[in-house]
Amino acid sequence: MVHQLLLVSTIPHSSYVQTISTLKALTGQLAPQEISLYTMLTKPHHVFKPKFEPGKVNQIEQYYMKCVTTWEPSKKATKMDIAEPVFPTDEIVVDKLFTNGYKNVWTLQIADIPIAGKNQVVSARTIFESTLVHHHTSVDGKDSMLQFLDDLGYDVINQYWVNGVQFFYGDVVIEILKLFIRDDEKEGIKLKPLDSSNSFQIRCYRNIPKSTDIEMISQGTKELLKLQEHLKNLFQLEVPDRMCMDSRVQNPV
Amino acid sequence: MTLTLPDAAAALTTRNPPNVDFSQIPISTLENIRNRLNQVHLTLRKLLDSVNIYNKLPNKGRQYMVIQNQLQVLITQFHSLAAQLDSNSELLRDTNVYPLPAFPTSQQEGLLTTLLRKKPLPEVDEWIESALTEKEDKSNDVQTDDLFAQWCMMKIQELKDEFQFYGFHTVQELERMETPEGKEELRKKKEEELQEQELERKISSNGKQAMHPNKVLKFMCSGQL
Numbered sequence: 087m088v089h090q091l092l093l094v095s096t097i098p099h100s101s102y103v104q105t106i107s108t109l110k111a112l113t114g115q116l117a118p119q120e121i122s123l124y125t126m127l128t129k130p131h132h133v134f135k136p137k138f139e140p141g142k143v144n145q146i147e148q149y150y151m152k153c154v155t156t157w158e159p160s161k162k163a164t165k166m167d168i169a170e171p172v173f174p175t176d177e178i179v180v181d182k183l184f185t186n187g188y189k190n191v192w193t194l195q196i197a198d199i200p201i202a203g204k205n206q207v208v209s210a211r212t213i214f215e216s217t218l219v220h221h222h223t224s225v226d227g228k229d230s231m232l233q234f235l236d237d238l239g240y241d242v243i244n245q246y247w248v249n250g251v252q253f254f255y256g257d258v259v260i261e262i263l264k265l266f267i268r269d270d271e272k273e274g275i276k277l278k279p280l281d282s283s284n285s286f287q288i289r290c291y292r293n294i295p296k297s298t299d300i301e302m303i304s305q306g307t308k309e310l311l312k313l314q315e316h317l318k319n320l321f322q323l324e325v326p327d328r329m330c331m332d333s334r335v336q337n338p339v
Numbered sequence: 340m341t342l343t344l345p346d347a348a349a350a351l352t353t354r355n356p357p358n359v360d361f362s363q364i365p366i367s368t369l370e371n372i373r374n375r376l377n378q379v380h381l382t383l384r385k386l387l388d389s390v391n392i393y394n395k396l397p398n399k400g401r402q403y404m405v406i407q408n409q410l411q412v413l414i415t416q417f418h419s420l421a422a423q424l425d426s427n428s429e430l431l432r433d434t435n436v437y438p439l440p441a442f443p444t445s446q447q448e449g450l451l452t453t454l455l456r457k458k459p460l461p462e463v464d465e466w467i468e469s470a471l472t473e474k475e476d477k478s479n480d481v482q483t484d485d486l487f488a489q490w491c492m493m494k495i496q497e498l499k500d501e502f503q504f505y506g507f508h509t510v511q512e513l514e515r516m517e518t519p520e521g522k523e524e525l526r527k528k529k530e531e532e533l534q535e536q537e538l539e540r541k542i543s544s545n546g547k548q549a550m551h552p553n554k555v556l557k558f559m560c561s562g563q564l
Contacts, residue, residue, distance in 0.1 A: 094552035099542045127562040150561055171542040197560070244562030265555060280558065284542045285549030330557040 089297035091306045092200075092209040092289060093314060093323040097262075099171050099284040101321070106169075108320050109253045109260060118251035121261065122166075124157035124183060125248065128240035133337050148335040151240055152195040153231075157183060157247055168249050168264055171284045178266065178277040180247065184222045184229040192218040192231070200328040208310050209326050212297050247277055250286070258309050261289045290314075290323055368427050375420040382413045 097105055110116060128151045136146055157180055166178065183190065193215055200211040223230045232242065250263025265280040265287065281287075290313055292306040314323040386409045393402045424431065436455060438444065444451060459467065508516070515521040540546050558564050 094556065096549040096552055098549060100539060125559070129562075152559075173541070174544075244558075246559070265558070280555070281550035282544040283547035283549050284544070287550075287552055287555050289552075324552065326556050327553040330553040331560050333560040 087295075087297070088213050088215065089294040089299075089303060090197075090211055090213055090291050091294070091303070091310055092211070092291040092326065093310055094209075094290070094326045095288040095321040095323045097286050097288060097321050099286070102169060102262075102286060105262065105286075105320055106251070108317070109255075109262075112316065113253045113255045113260070115253050118253050118262075121248065121250050121252050121263065122157050123248040124155050124180075125246050126153040126235075126242050127151075127244040127246075128153060128235055129243045129335055130239050131241045132239060135337070148337065149196045149198075150243075150333040150335060152193075152197075153235070154193045154195060155183065155190045166249060168251065168262075168286075172264075172279050174278070174282070180275045180277060182275060184231060188222045190220050190222065190231070192220055194218055197331070197333050199332045199334060200326075202328060206325055206328075208307050209328065209331065210303070210307075211331065213293075246280065255313060256309055257306065258290055258292045258313055260313075261291075262286050263289070288321060288323070365427070365430055368423075368430065372420070372423055372427070375416065375423055379413065379416050379420060382409060382416055385409055386413060 106118065110118070130148045130151075134146065134148050136144075138144055172178065194217075196214045198212045198214075200206075200209045220231050220234070225233045235242065245268065247266040248263050249266065250261055253260040253262075263286065264284075266277040267280045269276040269278040290310060292310060294302045294306055296302070310323075317323060386406065389402065389406045389409060393406060396402070438451060438455075442451070506513075516525060554564060
């Protein structure tokens with residue numbers, strides 16, 4: 087379980103070089119760390135509706151679950167460089183992740199809705215995570231990972247690929263990334279950017295091991311605010327909308 | 340004229356006052372001057388201390404301010420002392436000082452000669468002299484400095500009047516812009532700018548705004564846009 091404090095922003099493609107240079111100077115990190123993550127979004131396939139009983143906890147929610155692992159652009163394709171803009175004619179191809187005998191480390195993640203409140207200076211939410219090492223095999227023509235999720239009671243509803251870079255500023259992680267979604271099926275899996283404006287998404291977050299550690303949380307909040315102040319001329323870090331981060335499953339009543 | 344005694348000697352003599360007439364001694368004035376001198380003395384010592392500290396630790400930033408403040412205090416004190424001496428100049432000039440018979444002349448000869456001294460010490464004379472000559476030189480310098488500054492101001496104004504400032508280009512640049520090569524350059528520059536804009540537009544798919552982080556987060560959380 088981690089408690090995550092988060093601020094978000096976005097920059098157009100043209101500010102990329104300036105932003106990277108500034109962050110290099112700010113963090114002293116000459117080579118930012120690359121991130122390429124693949125996420126499967128899953129949703130529980132059974133509606134869980136406990137009988138309403140007075141005196142018991144009745145607010146029971148079901149949540150979407152993310153299954154995250156790393157990915158690489160297909161070896162055939164040229165190396166992907168996020169500093170380059172992506173045009174509709176460009177082909178980004180990834181290899182199939184689920185091939186027989188392939189070992190993947192998956193992170194299963196369920197996130198609570200961020201804390202409510204009017205004067206929130208940063209978004210704060212609790213994330214529950216578990217790690218799973220999976221050897222992919224084929225079960226009745228179906229991938230074993232999908233079978234596993236099925237057995238767990240989840241359906242895959244969507245997927246996305248993330249590519250970007252990471253900086254570390256003290257305990258704060260600054261990510262500059264692009265999201266890709268599946269384009270259509272050909273040989274391999276073709277991707278296209280989710281946001282065709284070629285803009286980058288920025289996420290600055292700090293993870294705190296315990297949501298009860300008030301001191302750490304307020305310190306982390308201060309760190310993020312300091313960063314927000316530092317970078318305000320480069321990009322404006324904002325508190326994301328809480329409702330947009332609601333990963334509860336809306337069950338029909 | 341009247342007889343007056345410096346207070347140190349007075350202290351020695353009061354033990355045995357042989358019908359001395361104190362009424363004519365300007366005690367209050369003398370006391371006043373003595374106080375002022377004491378103050379000056381104290382301030383001078385403080386100033387000396389600060390200067391010494393400054394010499395030892397020249398990097399101690401605020402020391403300079405302290406010295407200046409103390410100098411200011413000293414100057415004020417000198418001013419009031421000078422005024423005090425000036426207003427009593429007649430009295431001080433016409434007063435003769437001599438010891439009373441009870442003063443232990445032979446034992447305190449050194450003190451007595453110091454107390455009765457009317458002329459400054461030779462070294463004091465020396466620095467007064469040097470200070471005066473220096474002041475004359477300096478005042479000349481200040482005057483020439485002022486004149487020079489005035490001349491500079493005038494010259495700058497004159498030079499400024501010769502120019503007229505419009506826009507962001509020099510006359511050479513403007514003239515170059517009028518020539519065919521200059522026009523060509525300008526055209527190229529504009530083209531480059533346009534190309535850049537075009538590229539920018541292409542990159543952002545016809546100038547699309549970035550997707551708001553909230554929208555992206557919503558997608559990341561629930562798989563829907």
